[in-house]
Amino acid sequence: MADDVFDVIVIGAGPVGEIAAARAVRGGLTAAVVERRLAGGECAYYACIPSKALLRPVGLSAEVGRMPGLALRGPIDTAAVLARRDETVSGFDDGGQVSWIENVPATFVRGHGRLAGPLRAEVTTPDGGVRTLGARHAVIVATGSDPLIPDVPGLREARPWTNREATSVQQVPKRLVVIGGGVVGCEMSQALHALGAQETTLLVRGDRLLGRTEPFAGDLLVKSFQESGIDVRFGRSPTRVERPTPDDPVTVHLDDGSTIEADEILVAAGRRVNVGDIGLETIGLEANGPIAVDASMRATGLPDGWLYAIGDVNGLNMLTHMGKYQARVCGDVIAARAGGLPDDLPSHRDSADYRGAPQVIFTDPEVCVVGRTESQARADGFTVRTVEYDMSAVEGAYLMAENYTGRAKMVVDEDRRVLLGVTFVAPAVVDLLHSATIAVNAEVPIDVLWHAVPSFPTVSEVWLNLLEGYGL
Numbered sequence: 473m474a475d476d477v478f479d480v481i482v483i484g485a486g487p488v489g490e491i492a493a494a495r496a497v498r499g500g501l502t503a504a505v506v507e508r509r510l511a512g513g514e515c516a517y518y519a520c521i522p523s524k525a526l527l528r529p530v531g532l533s534a535e536v537g538r539m540p541g542l543a544l545r546g547p548i549d550t551a552a553v554l555a556r557r558d559e560t561v562s563g564f565d566d567g568g569q570v571s572w573i574e575n576v577p578a579t580f581v582r583g584h585g586r587l588a589g590p591l592r593a594e595v596t597t598p599d600g601g602v603r604t605l606g607a608r609h610a611v612i613v614a615t616g617s618d619p620l621i622p623d624v625p626g627l628r629e630a631r632p633w634t635n636r637e638a639t640s641v642q643q644v645p646k647r648l649v650v651i652g653g654g655v656v657g658c659e660m661s662q663a664l665h666a667l668g669a670q671e672t673t674l675l676v677r678g679d680r681l682l683g684r685t686e687p688f689a690g691d692l693l694v695k696s697f698q699e700s701g702i703d704v705r706f707g708r709s710p711t712r713v714e715r716p717t718p719d720d721p722v723t724v725h726l727d728d729g730s731t732i733e734a735d736e737i738l739v740a741a742g743r744r745v746n747v748g749d750i751g752l753e754t755i756g757l758e759a760n761g762p763i764a765v766d767a768s769m770r771a772t773g774l775p776d777g778w779l780y781a782i783g784d785v786n787g788l789n790m791l792t793h794m795g796k797y798q799a800r801v802c803g804d805v806i807a808a809r810a811g812g813l814p815d816d817l818p819s820h821r822d823s824a825d826y827r828g829a830p831q832v833i834f835t836d837p838e839v840c841v842v843g844r845t846e847s848q849a850r851a852d853g854f855t856v857r858t859v860e861y862d863m864s865a866v867e868g869a870y871l872m873a874e875n876y877t878g879r880a881k882m883v884v885d886e887d888r889r890v891l892l893g894v895t896f897v898a899p900a901v902v903d904l905l906h907s908a909t910i911a912v913n914a915e916v917p918i919d920v921l922w923h924a925v926p927s928f929p930t931v932s933e934v935w936l937n938l939l940e941g942y943g944l
């Protein structure tokens with residue numbers, strides 16, 4: 473017998489789990505949400521929110537530097553930036569998030585949740601007790617991901633920083649080595665360098681930054697990094713790391729025989745989905761990677777269909793907004809199925825994850841992408857035509873800054889004359905991305921897009937330039 477029974481149990485109260493519970497309750501169901509650490513998840517305390525709190529002043533000060541007549545009164549006040557960052561993470565107090573869940577209303581259960589057979593979960597509570605929960609209709613796994621530490625000799629023993637230490641930094645190290653030229657590596661290198669890490673070295677094992685984006689994104693970013701004094705080393709990986717005692721500096725041995733000494737080493741080498749200790753074995757599923765789901769977010773490995781997985785843990789797109797979108801689909805589908813209602817409305821299926829998720833990388837320049845890159849589109853067999861445009865030639869951009877630098881690209885499916893992907897890399901373009909997201913996801917025909925006239929003199933006129941480049 474379960475101690476308590478709900479219509480839906482959600483394991484993991486990150487940004488994604490919370491929304492799924494709210495949608496299920498909106499659909500007339502009851503829900504319990506289980507969280508082992510802080511309600512709000514990685515995003516709220518150690519990822520999206522604090523990293524953007526650290527990056528915003530960096531981008532803004534670069535903007536000021538590009539406008540004749542403006543000057544900062546001095547260097548960035550790191551202590552003030554860190555204090556504001558602390559505010560944005562509510563001082564690591566999740567009281568506000570717990571209240572939000574309770575106001576849904578859903579039941580919040582603090583503790584480590586594990587599946588315990590079909591439609592059941594056990595929660596190990598902070599006092600060591602075990603509470604058993606039963607679900608009438610569904611269990612949703614929203615357990616997120618943890619940083620992946622590569623198997624480099626001595627690395628773990630050297631107590632490397634991950635996104636957690638980097639985003640919650642109290643004392644910026646003077647010398648920093650960063651492993652990984654992906655999103656976290658780029659964002660945190662730039663933030664920490666600008667906030668006081670005078671010697672920042674970024675180790676990139678490939679030959680460019682942000683390997684999954686259009687190549688010019690990495691090119692523009694590396695130029696910006698090098699101009700600011702970040703030492704970017706391509707084709708380099710650590711082979712061994714040493715830190716004899718916790719108070720010693722860290723010595724990083726590289727694959728070309730050289731060494732770097734630093735005060736801290738930050739690992740930004742990707743994520744590992746949290747499936748290891750959630751009881752998947754009790755329902756006959758293996759815990760060896762993301763939980764595969766169908767377009768309604770139902771786990772494909774379970775024939776009777778009561779298990780769902782959303783957010784980072786299903787591996788579709790490790791982005792908060794995409795996880796929350798999956799959560800809306802999932803909560804609504806579960807409510808519809810529980811009520812015997814149609815469960816196949818367009819809003820009951822995830823299509824956006826497959827057309828390509830929008831993503832903003834909050835560096836200077838900002839990197840904004842949606843849909844497929846040219847190489848992805850070609851690999852997927854589309855008949856592709858592309859148009860690129862130098863954004864410094866956009867009339868509105870000329871007014872935005874002196875020496876404005878940026879580039880835009882659209883990838884067109886020539887058979888259907890719709891956009892497959894768009895990339896903007898330039899300062900202050902984050903809010904331009906949603907226009908591209910609409911064009912790609914709604915598959916607006918290019919000849920219709922032509923009539924969406926951008927305002928003069930804004931950077932959004934880049935749309936006109938791209939479409940003219942296409943031949944309209």
Ligand SMILES: Cc1cc2nc3c(=O)[nH]c(=O)nc-3n(C[C@H](O)[C@H](O)[C@H](O)COP(=O)(O)OP(=O)(O)OC[C@H]3O[C@@H](n4cnc5c(N)ncnc54)[C@H](O)[C@@H]3O)c2cc1C
Binds near residue numbers: 483506516635
């Ligand atoms: C440095 C960094 C910056 C990022 N910036 C952005 C950004 O700007 N924009 C963006 O869209 N994405 C960003 N991301 C990605 C984003 O953080 C994730 O996609 C998002 O947090 C996923 O949400 P989630 O709810 O699936 O998982 P999480 O946020 O990881 O939440 C999962 C929750 O489940 C809990 N949990 C796990 N196992 C159990 C268990 N067994 N029992 C109970 N509770 C459990 C965890 O404690 C956690 O609270 C960033 C990531 C990093 C690392």
Ligand SMILES: NC(=O)c1ccc[n+]([C@@H]2O[C@H](COP(=O)([O-])OP(=O)(O)OC[C@H]3O[C@@H](n4cnc5c(N)ncnc54)[C@H](O)[C@@H]3O)[C@@H](O)[C@H]2O)c1
Binds near residue numbers: 651678790833
């Ligand atoms: N603004 C945003 O949207 C944002 C910000 C941060 C993170 N995120 C998300 O969080 C997730 C994790 O980000 P991430 O940067 O950790 O992962 P990532 O996959 O973007 O990048 C990891 C990088 O580390 C490199 N790497 C892996 N092992 C290595 C090794 N042994 N030596 C050297 N390099 C190695 C990889 O080649 C890759 O370039 C991503 O899915 C990302 O989308 C999003």
